[in-house]
Amino acid sequence: MKNVCALSIVMTASSPISTTTAPSLTPVPVPRWDLTVPLWLALAIAAVATVILYIFFLPFQGTYLGQLLLNRGWTQPVAVFFAWTVLVFTILKAIALFQQTPSLRQIWIPANYPFTAMRDILQLQQTLAQRRTLLPNRCARVLGAFLSSGQREIAVEAAAEDSGSAAAATDASYTIPRVLVWAIPLLGFIGTVVGISQAVSGFSSFLETAQDVNQIKEGIGGVTTGLAVAFDTTLVALVLSVLVMIPMVIIERWENKLLLQIDTYINDQLLPRLPVTNMTAGVDGEPLQQVIQETIRTALPTEEKLQKLLENLNQLALTVIRDRQQFVATLEERQQQSIEQFERLVTQIQHSQRELRAQVNQEQTAIAQELRQQSQYMAQLLAESDRTLQQRLQLLETLNQALQALADTGNLQLLLDRLNDTLGHLQPVLRQLAQPRRMMLVEQPGSLEGGDRPL
Numbered sequence: 001m002k003n004v005c006a007l008s009i010v011m012t013a014s015s016p017i018s019t020t021t022a023p024s025l026t027p028v029p030v031p032r033w034d035l036t037v038p039l040w041l042a043l044a045i046a047a048v049a050t051v052i053l054y055i056f057f058l059p060f061q062g063t064y065l066g067q068l069l070l071n072r073g074w075t076q077p078v079a080v081f082f083a084w085t086v087l088v089f090t091i092l093k094a095i096a097l098f099q100q101t102p103s104l105r106q107i108w109i110p111a112n113y114p115f116t117a118m119r120d121i122l123q124l125q126q127t128l129a130q131r132r133t134l135l136p137n138r139c140a141r142v143l144g145a146f147l148s149s150g151q152r153e154i155a156v157e158a159a160a161e162d163s164g165s166a167a168a169a170t171d172a173s174y175t176i177p178r179v180l181v182w183a184i185p186l187l188g189f190i191g192t193v194v195g196i197s198q199a200v201s202g203f204s205s206f207l208e209t210a211q212d213v214n215q216i217k218e219g220i221g222g223v224t225t226g227l228a229v230a231f232d233t234t235l236v237a238l239v240l241s242v243l244v245m246i247p248m249v250i251i252e253r254w255e256n257k258l259l260l261q262i263d264t265y266i267n268d269q270l271l272p273r274l275p276v277t278n279m280t281a282g283v284d285g286e287p288l289q290q291v292i293q294e295t296i297r298t299a300l301p302t303e304e305k306l307q308k309l310l311e312n313l314n315q316l317a318l319t320v321i322r323d324r325q326q327f328v329a330t331l332e333e334r335q336q337q338s339i340e341q342f343e344r345l346v347t348q349i350q351h352s353q354r355e356l357r358a359q360v361n362q363e364q365t366a367i368a369q370e371l372r373q374q375s376q377y378m379a380q381l382l383a384e385s386d387r388t389l390q391q392r393l394q395l396l397e398t399l400n401q402a403l404q405a406l407a408d409t410g411n412l413q414l415l416l417d418r419l420n421d422t423l424g425h426l427q428p429v430l431r432q433l434a435q436p437r438r439m440m441l442v443e444q445p446g447s448l449e450g451g452d453r454p455l
Contacts (some may be wrong), residue, residue: 027147046084075191103133265382
C-alpha cells in the first residue's frame with residue numbers, strides 16, 4: 001500500500017493535470033445500532049404480570065396451584081417475578097429479532113451497482129442510512145468509513161469493530177437474565193430449608209408439651225405436611241427455571257445466528273466490491289483515473305517500473321486476502337467463544353444441580369435421623385404414659401374400694417337414723433312412764449334403762 005501511494009505521488013508530480021481535485025463528498029453520520037432490550041421495561045411488565053397472576057389465583061386459593069402460589073412463603077412471589085422478568089425479556093428480544101429477520105431477505109446492494117465512482121458510493125450510503133434495521137445500518141457505517149478514509153482497509157477494520165461491538169452488546173444484554181435464571185432454583189431451595197427448619201422446630205416444641213398419644217399423632221401429621229409444603233417451593237422454582245431457560249437459550253442462539261448472517265453478508269456482498277484505491281477523502285475516482293492514464297501515457301514507464309507496479313499490486317492483493325482471512329478468523333473466534341460460554345453455562349448449571357441435589361440428600365438424611373430420634377423419644381413417652389396409666393388404674397381400684405366402704409358406712413348411718421326416729425316416737429311414752437304412779441310395776445327396772453342406752 002505504501003508503494004502504491006508513492007507511485008501515485010510520483011505520477012501526479014510529473015503531470016500538470018494531477019493537481020485537479022473533485023468537490024468534497026461527506027458521508028452521512030450513522031449511529032451504531034444494536035438489539036439491546038431495555039431492562040426497566042421488562043421489570044415493569046414482569047411486576048404487573050406477577051400482580052395480575054396472584055389476583056387471578058385469589059378465588060382459586062383452595063386448589064393445588066393456588067396453594068403452591070399463595071401459601072408457600074415469601075420465596076414464591078419473588079421466584080415468579082424473576083421468571084416473568086426473564087420471559088418478558090425473551091419475548092421482547094424475539095419481537096426485535098422478528099423485525100430484523102425480513103431485512104436479511106432483501107437486496108440492499110444490487111449486483112450490478114457501480115462502485116467505481118465515489119458519488120455512487122455516497123448515494124448508496126445515504127440510502128442505507130435512512131433504513132431502520134440492523135443490516136443496512138451496518139452497511140452504511142462500513143461505507144461511511146470507506147468514504148471518510150478512502151481506504152478499503154479502514155472499511156474492513158470498521159466492519160470488524162462493529163461485529164465485535166454487536167457481539168459484546170448481545171452477550172452483555174443476557175447477563176442479568178442469566179443471573180435471574182440461576183437465582184430462581186436457589187430461591188426454591190431457600191424456601192425448602194426455611195420450611196424444613198420451621199417444621200422440625202415446631203415439632204420439637206410440640207413434643208415438649210404433648211401429653212396425649214393423639215396429640216403426638218397430630219404433631220407428626222403437621223410435620224409431614226410442613227415438609228411437603230417446604231419441598232413445594234423447590235418444585236415450583238425448578239419448573240419455572242426450566243420454562244424460562246429454554247426459550248432464552250433459543251432466542252440467544254437465534255440472535256447470534258442473525259449477527260453472523262449480517263457479518264457474512266458484509267464480508268461477501270460489500271467488502272469485496274469496494275474499490276482497492278488509496279484516494280484521499282472526497283476525491284472522485286473518474287478524474288483521478290483520467291489523470292493516471294494521462295500520466296502513464298506521457299511518462300512512458302519502463303519495464304522495471306511496470307514490474308514494480310505489479311509487485312505492489314500483488315502485495316496489495318495479499319494484504320486484502322490476509323485482511324479477509326483475519327476478519328473470518330475473528331468471526332470464527334467470536335463464534336467459538338459463544339459456544340464455549342454456552343458450554344460453560346450448561347456445565348455450571350449441571351454442577352449447581354448436583355450440589356443442590358447433594359444438599360437436599362443431606363437435608364433429607366438429617367431429617368430422617370431427627371425423625372428417628374423423635375420416634376424413639378415418643379416411644380419413651382408412650383412407655384411412661386403406659387406406666388402412668390397403670391398407676392392411675394390402681395388408684396381407681398383403690399378409690400372404688402373406698403367408695404364401696406363409704407357406701408357401707410352410708411347404710412349404717414341410715415339404720416342409726418331409723419333407730420333415732422323410733423326412739424323419738426318412744427319418748428312421749430317414756431315421759432308418761434317417768435311420772436309418779438300409785439300402781440306397782442311388775443316389770444324390772446333394768447329393762448327401761450337398757451332401752452335408753454342406745455340414745
